Amino acid sequence: MSTATTPAATVEVLAKDCNDNGTVFCPNPKMALWSNHPKVFIDLSHGSQGQCPYCGTAYKLKAGEVLSGGH
Template identity: 45%
Template sequence: MSVSVDDFQQKHVSFNVVEAKDLPFHCPPKDAQKWSMHPKVFMKFNSEGKAACPYCGASYELV
């Protein structure tokens, strides 16, 4: 998976990269620490390949 735990926990990262092999993708990522998790949300990427989590605001870009 392309998203690291450190990237997930940073609030001001412009976006996290998601590869097609990681689909279906959800937030929080699989490797996020248990204590920092919100309910799992599967991301719906728009026509530009971007998605944002409604819980934590993390931004993702599909490459």
């Protein structure tokens, strides 16, 4: 029996996909099983990337994208 795990997905997002405070949520609307875990907000405002603590999906801003300073 194999104990290997499937690598988590990486989702590139545009600045316009982020909330005003620089966050996105997981699970995201494109996920087939959107109700697998509670909705959590992933902060991309520091370092332009973050990871879901439940499913391991990584979220990062697409190259060249900049978050607005609308805090």
